[in-house]
Amino acid sequence: xxxxxxxxxxxxxxxxxxxxxxxxxxxxxxxxxxxxxxxxxxxxxxxxxxxxxxxxxxxxxxxxxxxxxxxxxxxxxxxxxxxxxxxxxxxxxxxxxxxxxxxxxxxxxxxxxxxxxxxxxxxxxxxxxxxxxxxxxxxxxxxxxxxxxxxxxxxxxxxxxxxxxxxxxxxxxxxxxxxxxxxxxxxxxxxxxxxxxxxxxxxxxxxxxxxxxxxxxxxxxxxxxxxxxxxxxxxxxxxxxxxxxxxxxxxxxxxxxxxxxxxxxx
Amino acid sequence: xxxxxxxxxxxxxxxxxxxxxxxxxxxxxxxxxxxxxxxxxxxxxxxxxxxxxxxxxxxxxxxxxxxxxxxxxxxxxxxxxxxxxxxxxxxxxxxxxxxxxxxxxxxxxxxxxxxxxxxxxxxxxxxxxxxxxxxxxxxxxxxxxxxxxxxxxxxxxxxxxxxxxxxxxxxxxxxxxxxxxxxxxxxxxxxxxxxxxxxxxxxxxxxxxxxxxxxxxxxxxxxxxxxxxxxxxxxxxxxxxxxxxxxxxxxxxxxxxxxxxxxxxxxxxxxxxxxxxxxxxxxxxxxxxxxxxxxxxxxxxxxxxxxxxxxxxxxxxxxxxxxxxxxxxxxxxxxxxxxxxxxxxxxxxxxxxxxxxxxxxxxxxxxxxxxxxxxxxxxxxxxxxxxxxxxxxx
Numbered sequence: 001x002x003x004x005x006x007x008x009x010x011x012x013x014x015x016x017x018x019x020x021x022x023x024x025x026x027x028x029x030x031x032x033x034x035x036x037x038x039x040x041x042x043x044x045x046x047x048x049x050x051x052x053x054x055x056x057x058x059x060x061x062x063x064x065x066x067x068x069x070x071x072x073x074x075x076x077x078x079x080x081x082x083x084x085x086x087x088x089x090x091x092x093x094x095x096x097x098x099x100x101x102x103x104x105x106x107x108x109x110x111x112x113x114x115x116x117x118x119x120x121x122x123x124x125x126x127x128x129x130x131x132x133x134x135x136x137x138x139x140x141x142x143x144x145x146x147x148x149x150x151x152x153x154x155x156x157x158x159x160x161x162x163x164x165x166x167x168x169x170x171x172x173x174x175x176x177x178x179x180x181x182x183x184x185x186x187x188x189x190x191x192x193x194x195x196x197x198x199x200x201x202x203x204x205x206x207x208x209x210x211x212x213x214x215x216x217x218x219x220x221x222x223x224x225x226x227x228x229x230x231x232x233x234x235x236x237x238x239x240x241x242x243x244x245x246x247x248x249x250x251x252x253x254x255x256x257x258x259x260x261x262x263x264x265x266x
Numbered sequence: 267x268x269x270x271x272x273x274x275x276x277x278x279x280x281x282x283x284x285x286x287x288x289x290x291x292x293x294x295x296x297x298x299x300x301x302x303x304x305x306x307x308x309x310x311x312x313x314x315x316x317x318x319x320x321x322x323x324x325x326x327x328x329x330x331x332x333x334x335x336x337x338x339x340x341x342x343x344x345x346x347x348x349x350x351x352x353x354x355x356x357x358x359x360x361x362x363x364x365x366x367x368x369x370x371x372x373x374x375x376x377x378x379x380x381x382x383x384x385x386x387x388x389x390x391x392x393x394x395x396x397x398x399x400x401x402x403x404x405x406x407x408x409x410x411x412x413x414x415x416x417x418x419x420x421x422x423x424x425x426x427x428x429x430x431x432x433x434x435x436x437x438x439x440x441x442x443x444x445x446x447x448x449x450x451x452x453x454x455x456x457x458x459x460x461x462x463x464x465x466x467x468x469x470x471x472x473x474x475x476x477x478x479x480x481x482x483x484x485x486x487x488x489x490x491x492x493x494x495x496x497x498x499x500x501x502x503x504x505x506x507x508x509x510x511x512x513x514x515x516x517x518x519x520x521x522x523x524x525x526x527x528x529x530x531x532x533x534x535x536x537x538x539x540x541x542x543x544x545x546x547x548x549x550x551x552x553x554x555x556x557x558x559x560x561x562x563x564x565x566x567x568x569x570x571x572x573x574x575x576x577x578x579x580x581x582x583x584x585x586x587x588x589x590x591x592x593x594x595x596x597x598x599x600x601x602x603x604x605x606x607x608x609x610x611x612x613x614x615x616x617x618x619x620x621x622x623x624x625x626x627x628x629x630x631x632x633x634x635x636x637x638x639x640x641x642x643x644x645x646x647x648x649x650x651x652x653x654x655x656x657x658x659x660x
Contacts, residue, residue: 055425055556056542058434059281059441065424077554103279104541108555130279130541157283159444167282178283 002151003096003124004173007046008208016263018230019255020210021237022049022100024067026076028246030084037088039248041095043255049127052078052101059129063235078105086121098125098153111142118150125151125173133167158197165204174208177201191223198227218261270458272578278457280544287444292459294364299466304359311355312470316345322478327605332625335633339475341499341640342610348640349471349499350381350452356467358385361448368392368447372436374401374429375565376408377640378452383417393417396436398428405565408644426559429569433543453496454573457544461573468502475635476506483633489624491516492637493617494587495566497573499639508584517576518620520562521589531560533572534580534587547574563592563648564612594619596652599642611640612648
C-alpha cells in the first residue's frame, strides 16, 4: 500500500486530523533539509511535501517564489533531491513524501525515467499545479503502467465548481483544497464561504480532504475542522524556518504543537 | 478538444484555478468570432483608430541593391507604432463583450503595455501592466507613456525581473481576479485559446498583404517573412499564406551575441520542448530544466519560448526558422534608414537582415514580402549606444 494512503487511514482510524507541511527541497542545504524531514517525522508529521525548485513557479505566492529562487541559486535540482530521498529511506525514515513540482521539471527529466526514479527512491505522491485534469493523461498513463508509482494528487479550488466530481472520480491519496483567498481576515463571511466550499468537496470525495489556505496555526482551522480531514501549511512553515535558522528543533516543536492543538480542541 | 493543440504543442498548462476561466474565455471568443457585428466593430476601430490598412510598400532601392523584389508590410505605421495594437483592439472588444471592467497585461519592452494602455483608455477600462523591475529601468519612456494613458505599471520583482517573470505575475493576478479582469496577452503564446486568439486578431496583416500583393503583381509572393519572439506579428503575417504551399514562410529569431555564445533568444534553434506560461512549446532551458534567460539587443524578441503554432509549423516543415545576430540586425537597420528613409524597430530589423541574405539566392522577378512589425522610435537610445560603442556614428 502507498505510504500516504496507509498513513491517512491510520489517522482516520484514530479519529484524528492529519497534518502536512510544505518545504522547499534543499534548504538550508541538502543535509539540513533531510534533518528537517526526519525531525518532523519524529514529531508525527503525516505527510511532507517537498517543493522541487523551478525558475517559473507560476502557481506560488511570494514566499515560495523566494525560497525556490534561493534553492536554485544554491544549485538544488531534481537529481539531488532524489539522492536525498534515497538517503532518507536508507536511514529508515518512512515518512510519506510528496513532490510538489512544475510539469517542465518532469518532462525535462523524461516522464518514464522520472516515474521509475520515484519508485526506486520511494516518492509517494506528486502535486503538479500546472498539470490540470485535462492534461494529466500523458502522465497518468505512465503512472498506471508501473507498480508502486506515486499518486498524482488532485487539487480543487473554490472556483472549480462543477469540475469537482470529474476531478475526484479517480483521485487517490487525498484531495488538496486550495484557494487564492487569503486566510488573514478571519471574518465570519469568509468562514461561511470556505465551509460551504469544503462541504461541497467533502460530499463527493471518497478520500481525505485536506485544506491548504495559508494556514499558520491550528486555531486557523478550528472553524472548519469538522468538515476536513486535515490541513497543509506551506508559506508559514517556510517563514518559520527562515526565522529560526532552519532549526530541526523549531520544526519539531511546530509540528508537535500544531498536531496536538488541532486534535485537542473541540 | 483537439484544437487546443498544434500537434504536440499548445494545451492548457495552468492551475486548476484558471480552468473555468479559460473555458469561459473560449466560449466567449468562439461566439464573438462567429458574430459579424463583432468583426464590424473590430474593423471599424482598425480603420478609424489604428489607421489600417497599412501599405504594402515596394522598397525600390533595397530591391535594386539586393536583386529581388522586396515589399514591406508597414505595420510600423499603425497607431502606437507596431502591430501590437491589432490584437489589443480585438481582445479588449472581447473583454467588453464579456462584461469585464479591468484589463491586465504583461510587457517586456513596453510596446504591448503601451498598446494595452491605449486600448484601455479608448474603451474606458482600468488597466494594470506588469513589467519586470529591470525592464522598467531600461524602458523608462514606455513606462511614462503607459502612465500618461492612465495605466498603472506594476513593478515585478521575482526571478530574473524581466518579461517571463512579468508574465508569471500577470497569470497569478489573473487567477485571483478573473471575475472582473481580462488578461490581454500580447504574443501568440499562453494557454489555449490565446495563441488562436492572437492569430485571429493579427491575421489582418496577411489578409491585407495577400490582396495588396495580388493587386500589384497579380500573383502570390515567393517568400513571406517576419521576426519571431513569442511570434505574434509572424503568425499574423503567415496566417493567410499557410494554405498556399507555393509561398515559402520564414520566421527569424534573435541570435543575440551568437547562438554559440549561449546569449541568444532562439528557442527554435536550440530550445527543446518544455512547458511555460500555460503552453507546451520550444523553450530555452538549462541543464536542470529551468527556463533560461533569453538575450537579444531587441527587447521584443527577448523571450525564452515561442508560440506553439510556430513550434508546429517548424516540426511539420511548413515554415523555416532561422536566426540573426544583434550585429546583423543593427547593420540591416542602418541600411533601411539610409536607403528607404524608414527607421525600423530592432525586432523588425532581424527579419530585414535575413531578407538580405535570402535575396542572394533569388532572381529579380521573384519577391519577398516582409513584415516591418514596428517603428524604431522606441529604440533610438539603444541604437545610439550600439553605434557609438561600435564607432559607426560620431
